[in-house]
Amino acid sequence: MATDPSKYTCPQICPTTVKQDDTKTYLEAGMTRVNENPFASPYIPGVIKPPEPKVYPPDAPPRYLPQPTDTTSGDILGMGPIGPWASGHLDWSPQAGTTGVRPVVDKYSITRYSTGEWRKNNEYTLTPRATNKARALETQIKQDIDNAFKNMDAKLSDTNRNLDKRIKDLSYWKQEVEKTLHAITEEIDTLDQDRARLKGACRILMMPEAISRECLELRTNRYEPDLVRDEAEQELVKEVAIVGEIRRVFMETLAKVENQMAMNKAAKISMEADWSDKMLSSRLDKQNLSLSPQSNLILCHPGVARWPENATTLEYWKHFCSESIRNCEEVRKKSVELRGDLMTNIINGSQDMKLQADRTNAALAETVAATEEVCDKLEETLRENLQKTADIENLIDYLKDSLRKVDERGKLVMTRLHTRNYDRPGVENCRDEAQYALIGEAKFIKETAESLTDKLRQAETVRSELMKYRGELEKDIACKRKSLNIDKDRCSRVRAHMPTPEEFAGG
Structure with a gap:
């Protein structure tokens, strides 16, 4: 038995009739749709509207130059029967002058270019090409001159930096020579004084020995819990032994003093000559550094851009400076060693006594602190x-x-x-x-x-x-x-x- 399908379907969701296909149509080139242009139909009174003022952006260029809203398309206006223009298609595209494309012609004018093209032509005409070339040439020449003077200023600055560096090097080595000179002078004076001080040092050795023995005797009075052989007592015993060792080495090498004194004086004379040369060179380089192109003392000296015959290399100069100081230091160190050998008590003996006394005092201080x-x-x-x-x-x-x-x-x-x-009665309990x-x-x-x-x-x-x-x-x-x-x-x-x-x- 056949059933009607429409009874079980919704006509709004499942239509029984097939919807006809709406075919879309497209216009060919140059054609316009009907009634899309308000001016395409015959004139009707009341269609014309009052003019609307044109609004330009705040940062827009002048109105005779290209605007952001310009267009080169010719289809922005529709043509109708109103106005002096003939009916037809306006060609404001960039192909306006191409063969086969004709603008609208009437008895007043030929519409060939758009307003945007007119503004672009104004911009091209107002662009100063020859003036820009002259301005670019002037700018380039001034820039070349500025670069030339900048390079010369850079060379002058580099030369001044090198002169300043040279002055600093001379000052450094001059200070080193001064230090060495002062050191050798002080060493000569010290060596001359050590010989006279040696005899009086023998009489002083009895005092530290007596002090050490008295401290050892005093420490025997401590109570039993603290009566220990601590580090302080060991240092006191060692102090007494060092006094006896220093007493045996007091009288030794005094014969080498005169020879070492002559060597010290020769090294001092060499350092004084080196210091004088560096002082003169430093003064000349400071004078050169103070000169400028505006100075009154500058003159033309042809042929000076060459190395002098007695010029030395920078490496040899540095080697000479370091070697002269090193030689003087070696002489001074030998003198120091010789003074160390002057009965040992002047330097080594007294230092050993001082160091041992410091060790003993430190041990006592540590014991006291503890x-x-x-x-x-x-x-x-x-x-x-x-x-x-x-x-x-x-x-x-x-x-x-x-x-x-x-x-x-x-x-x-x-x-x-x-x-x-x-106290509670009966069942209450x-x-x-x-x-x-x-x-x-x-x-x-x-x-x-x-x-x-x-x-x-x-x-x-x-x-x-x-x-x-x-x-x-x-x-x-x-x-x-x-x-x-x-x-x-x-x-x-x-x-x-x-x-x-x-x-x-x-x-």
Whole structure:
């Protein structure tokens, strides 16, 4: 049995009729659609509208030059029966002059170019091509002249920089020569003085030996916990031995002094000549650096752009400067070594005594510092012990007070329980929630009292230990103060008379 499909379909969604295909039509070139141009139909009164003012952008160029809104297309206007123009197609495209393309012709004019092309022609005409060429030539010549003078200024600046660098090099080497000259002069004076100071140094050796032995004897008075063979005592023993070693090497090499003095004077004369040459060269280069193209002292000197016959290389100059200083330094070092050999006590002996005295003083200072630190730490620990003892005693009082309060709470709970257990009549004496709460509170109070009692016993034990520790700290502090009195006060006053290297050198 056939069924009608339209009964089960929606005509709006599933149409039964096939929609006819709308074919699109396109116009050929040069054709216009009907009624698209308002002027294509016959004239109707009221169609003409008043003129609209043209609006140009704020940054637009003058109106006779190309505008951003210009176009070269000729289809921007539609032609109708109104106006002096003949009907037809306006050709304002760039192909306006091509053969076969004719503009609209009437008795007034021939419409060949658009307004945009007219403005482009104005821009081309107003562009000064020859003037630009002249301006470019002028700019190029001025730029070449400026570049030439800039290059000459750069060369002059480079020359000035090189002269300044040369002056700095001369100043550096002159200062080095001055340092070497001062050093050799001082060495000559020192070498001349060392010979006279040697004999007087022998008499000074007895003082450091006596000081060292007295310090050793003083340190035997320390209490037993601090009576140790520490580093300070070892340095004192070594100090006594060094005095005996220096006494055996006092009288040696005095015969080489006169020969070394002659060598020192020859090196000094050489350094003085070198310093004079560098001083003269530095003054000449500073004078050249101060000259400029506007100076009144500049003259023409033909043939000077060449190397002089006696000119040396820069490498040889640097080698000569360093070698002359090195030779003088070698002579000075030999003199220093010779002065070191002058009975050793003037330099090495006195320095060894000074170094050993410094080592002993440093060991004593380290011992004193350590003793002071441990003494301060002991005192701080004692203060903490006293404070902690007071805190523990306050804690014990607080525990006792807390136990009294806990006892009062217990009495309160027991009173409540006694009242509820024996005073409530008959069935009212039941196990209600309040009864359970009171029993639980009584149990908790009992446990708390036992815990606080145990903590009170622990606090009393700690207090007894703190009191015992306090006695130990006070005894140790007394011992450390005795050691500080010996090392810091008595030994330091004795060692303050230790002779210095200057006293050894002065005889």
